[in-house]
Amino acid sequence: MPRIAFFFGISIYMYLDDHGVPHCHAIYGDYGGSFSLESGDLLAGQMPPVQMKKIKQFIQNNQDELMEKWNELSG
Numbered sequence: 001m002p003r004i005a006f007f008f009g010i011s012i013y014m015y016l017d018d019h020g021v022p023h024c025h026a027i028y029g030d031y032g033g034s035f036s037l038e039s040g041d042l043l044a045g046q047m048p049p050v051q052m053k054k055i056k057q058f059i060q061n062n063q064d065e066l067m068e069k070w071n072e073l074s075g
Contacts, residue, residue, distance in 0.1 A: 004069060005062075008054055014073050022070040026055050035059060037066050 004024070005012040013025045022037040026047060033045025033052075040056035047055065059066060 002073075004066075005058065007058065008051070010051055010055060012055070012058070014069055016073050018074060022067060022074075024059070024066065024070075026051075037063065037070055 002016075003011050003013050009028055011027045013027070015025065021043070023034045023043055024037060025032065025034050028047060028051045031045070031047050031051070033047045034043045035041065035055055036043055037059060040059035042052060
């Protein structure tokens with residue numbers, strides 16, 4: 001599971017054998033969640049509101065690169 005980004009204590013991962021809608025996983029302390037690469041919305045898990053906003057902004061600012069990485073890792 002390569003870590004693809006780290007900012008403000010938040011780690012962003014993509015798993016090599018993940019399936020389903022394009023998404024990434026975020027970990028912040030004891031919190032973890034998966035986020036849509038299309039909308040940046042939380043799909044599953046929990047994340048404090050401030051960090052959720054930072055993750056969504058990161059996804060929106062890097063959407064093209066994240067989708068390329070998703071396509072590379074998923075197939």
